[in-house]
Amino acid sequence: MYRPDASFYHRSPLQRWLTGAALALALGLPLSANAQFHQPLDPQYDLPLDELRSFAEVYERIKQAYVHEVDDRTLLENAIRGMLSGLDPHSGYLEPEAFRELRESTEGSFGGLGIEIGIEEGYIKVISPIDDTPASRAGLQPHDLITRINDTPTRDMSVDKAIELMRGEPGTRIRLTIQRQNVNQPFEVELERAEIRITSVRHRLLEPGFGYLRISQFQNRSGDEAREAIKRLQQESETPLQGMILDLRNNPGGVLQAAADVADIFLDGGLIVYTKGRLPDTEMRFDASPGDALEGIPLIVLINGGSASASEIVAGALQDHRRALVMGTPSFGKGSVQTVLPLNNDRALKMTTALYYTPGDRSIQADGIHPDIEVVNARITPLEMPVGTREADLEGHLGGQQPREHSRSTAARLSTSDDYPLNEALNLLKGLVIFRSQ
Known part of the structure; x- marks a missing residue:
């Protein structure tokens, strides 16, 4: 059976409650302000008692000595947020607004810039802009680092906080400072928020x-x-x-x-x-x-x-x-x-x-x-073709069939020419079809 050591009773009431509360939460026990923490420990749990005591002490020191008064709710939510954000870039604590926006984004409509973000080296990183949104129209690219949102540095900022800053009423403007790979100096991009309706x-x-x-x-x-x-x-x-x-x-x-x-x-x-x-x-x-x-x-x-x-x-x-x-x-x-x-x-x-x-x-x-x-993305620049003589230019050439109209395939090929990977994929697809038909 777990019994608190003597020092437990010499701490302040808040420290004793926090330590007991942490133990109860770790064990999955019911929590109340008057709870007594004398239940037996499950053998599979090895609780870090020293760290829990340290947590309670830090909590009370902040309450007593921080330059501004901080309420218990703020401190506890910050502790929860810290626990989750310290695990990996994709875990987090969703407050009501962030939770609502997450539900909206899976349903296909939300307000903001239309950008999927993560964290890299302490900065907010662009995973991908979403098609036909302010982010894609502004030219944001995967792997861009957002170093500032308006005048707020993003160093060590959580994803949820960045989303909160970038979301807003349609029509309002926002300024992002971008650091891009292979570009020496960061640059600013100004965007206008819009209602994001995704056609997936x-x-x-x-x-x-x-x-x-x-x-x-x-x-x-x-x-x-x-x-x-x-x-x-x-x-x-x-x-x-x-x-x-x-x-x-x-x-x-x-x-x-x-x-x-x-x-x-x-x-x-x-x-x-x-x-x-x-x-x-x-x-x-x-x-x-x-x-x-x-x-x-x-x-x-x-x-x-x-x-x-x-x-x-x-x-x-x-x-x-x-x-x-x-x-x-x-x-x-x-x-x-x-x-x-x-x-x-x-x-x-x-x-x-x-x-x-x-x-x-x-x-x-x-x-x-x-x-x-x-296939890396590239831009195709047609080479200037030398002017030469063709069969039809020769005097007395044999006639052929009447010239055919330009086929649809020519027009379609031109429509993909500004998208090099797509153009290459279409060429390969045609080759696969020809190979299968033989």
Whole structure:
């Protein structure tokens, strides 16, 4: 049975209560102001009693000696926030506003800049801007470091605090100071906040028979929207679909179930992803149902350094099952599962509870998905072609067929010329189709 040592009774009432409260919370016991802490310890627990005493002492010193009076609620919430933020960049304490915004973002509508952020070396780091938002239109890029938000330095700032500062009423302006890789001096970007309504799935025909599916973020309905988009592509194409490009570049992730639903569209069964954690309820497994919506036609997945979390799950599953070729650059490498645990005061804990593993038992964490074919972003500059003589210029040449009108493929090729990885993916897709038909 645990009994407090003699020094316990010589401390102040607040110190005694805090030490006892910490013990009770650690043991999962009911907590009240009048609780007596004489319950037996579970043998599996080895409580750090000295550290708990230190916590109680620091708490009371702050209460007594800090230059401004601080209420108990603020100190305790700061302690909770510190416990979680010290674990990893993705765990945190969500106050009511942050908790509400998290729920809104998974439903597809929220106010702000449209940017997914994390932490690197104590600074706020851009994971990915979301398509058609103030952040993407301002040219923010994955791996940019945000060193200031307006005049507030972000050094050692929590993600939740940064989100709070960047969110605001549509139409209001905000200034970010950006440090970019391979750029010597930081620079400022001014943005106007907007109501962010995310259309997570978009589609178009690149050429007759070649479809393009873009998923910018995984939301609750992304799986259903992707299936609907594929049906529309099949209806819009004058010829049966021969190949598809799935674009997951700068997709910061989102809802795990949505990622599994999207991967299921292209797989005819088998494991999509599984998770492993310390507790049994953190271990999950997602399997594909029979039936490939594209019936096995060639598929290419585009990724880059802004492809994170759920988008890495989809790319990894399709790569491991050899259902798709993955092109682009290595992905972000966020392979951890965050569980949101609501509390009884409109607050919540967001805590990392497990790691993702691909069907081939690869951990995504800190390594990411490596493309089968690496294609870096580049700009194509056409070379000036020398003027030469063609057969049609020769006197007395034999006539040929009447000139044909420019085909749609020429126009489509021009529309992808400013997106080098997409253009390369389309060329490879055509080659795969030709190879399969022989």
